Amino acid sequence: MLNRKITTRAAFDGLCDRIHLLQHHVAVMRADDSAARLAHDHAVIGQVLDELDVLLRVVALAGFEEQLYRWAVPRPDLKS
Numbered sequence: 001m002l003n004r005k006i007t008t009r010a011a012f013d014g015l016c017d018r019i020h021l022l023q024h025h026v027a028v029m030r031a032d033d034s035a036a037r038l039a040h041d042h043a044v045i046g047q048v049l050d051e052l053d054v055l056l057r058v059v060a061l062a063g064f065e066e067q068l069y070r071w072a073v074p075r076p077d078l079k080s
Helices: 002-031 035-072
Strands: none
Touching: 002 035
């Protein structure tokens, strides 16, 4: 369980980092609208969105697995 939490935390931190990177590139795009800069920023944003997709799937899968674990392991306070 500890490894899953570390993985989930790392994925969440990665999500935050990627969101900040997107915010930076959007701000730069507003300030510098040269064609070369726009092409570069669009490429970076596309890559970051792909990374966000993967990280969101990792977090969602970890949450789903944790819920399955909760359902599968009987709790002592629910003994009949």
